[in-house]
Amino acid sequence: xxxxxxxxxxxxxxxxxxxxxxxxxxxxxxxxxxxxxxxxxxxxxxxxxxxxxxxxxxxxxxxxxxxxxxxxxxxxxxxxxxxxxxxxxxxxxxxxxxxxxxxxxxxxxxxxxxxxxxxxxxxxxxxxxxxxxxxxxxxxxxxxxxxxxx
Amino acid sequence: xxxxxxxxxxxxxxxxxxxxxxxxxxxxxxxxxxxxxxxxxxxxxxxxxxxxxxxxxxxxxxxxxxxxxxxxxxxxxxxxxxxxxxxxxxxxxxxxxxxxxxxxxxxxxxxxxxxxxxxxxxxxxxxxxxxxxxxxxxxxxxxxxxxxxxxxxxxxxxxxxxxxxxxxxxxxxx
Numbered sequence: 117x118x119x120x121x122x123x124x125x126x127x128x129x130x131x132x133x134x135x136x137x138x139x140x141x142x143x144x145x146x147x148x149x150x151x152x153x154x155x156x157x158x159x160x161x162x163x164x165x166x167x168x169x170x171x172x173x174x175x176x177x178x179x180x181x182x183x184x185x186x187x188x189x190x191x192x193x194x195x196x197x198x199x200x201x202x203x204x205x206x207x208x209x210x211x212x213x214x215x216x217x218x219x220x221x222x223x224x225x226x227x228x229x230x231x232x233x234x235x236x237x238x239x240x241x242x243x244x245x246x247x248x249x250x251x252x253x254x255x256x257x258x259x260x261x262x263x264x265x266x
Numbered sequence: 267x268x269x270x271x272x273x274x275x276x277x278x279x280x281x282x283x284x285x286x287x288x289x290x291x292x293x294x295x296x297x298x299x300x301x302x303x304x305x306x307x308x309x310x311x312x313x314x315x316x317x318x319x320x321x322x323x324x325x326x327x328x329x330x331x332x333x334x335x336x337x338x339x340x341x342x343x344x345x346x347x348x349x350x351x352x353x354x355x356x357x358x359x360x361x362x363x364x365x366x367x368x369x370x371x372x373x374x375x376x377x378x379x380x381x382x383x384x385x386x387x388x389x390x391x392x393x394x395x396x397x398x399x400x401x402x403x404x405x406x407x408x409x410x411x412x413x414x415x416x417x418x419x420x421x422x423x424x425x426x427x428x429x430x431x432x433x434x435x436x437x438x439x440x
Binding site for chain 1 (some may be wrong): 271272273274276277278301304305306307342382428
């Protein structure tokens, strides 16, 4: 299993121009039909969408834990209210989730260690049992030879 | 019917350090007359000095290379120094031991500070006597690449033990 940090690095290595272009494309349909004089890549968005855009990009700089997904941009975060959970939208990037994943990995390693040790001991036991049987057989044969000749 | 799995696979040594291989030689590693078996636990104080390593085979003209690596450096949850090279001995003749070979990278005793580390011994058969150059540094060594570079092929034997900090901060609470 890849450590969490690998996943983080993959996500954070997204170049920012791509994400801003993505946002531009998101709003592109609103352009059609473009006015001949001005081909604007930044059409004046409606007040609500503008607010959304600002909120998302602003939170980008604020919180290094939150990263934009490479796929379709996430829906705008719900307006803050007393009913929303204290930890905001993408649950995957919260500190709590990180700790959970780390703990799971640690537990998995622990189980693997335990199982590997048990398997090794099983092999050892089988090997020693075989050797023991062989030695006992040899001992019998030696006894017979001694008895026969003396 | 007991479930039999290869401890090297279950312990992820095959996976993290090596690819699957067939054991074809005996490799016996002992620290202070205590033989290392896969997955056994040894304390740093027990592995301060280099172990006695005996290898099998029957032809004194066959030479072998031994490496000891830590794939869990500096910590198994974030092994960014994987693999840390602790020991590298070459030109070991079959039927003899590591003390008959050429120590290219001297033994550095394991001193894990965080977590439980696997310490893996890997034995390769050389095509002939060869000059092996020590890497510039011990961290981020890659056993597979090393084997490819020197035409060592697949390992002929491997064994690993677990090691964690003796006491104090960073080790496992008991």
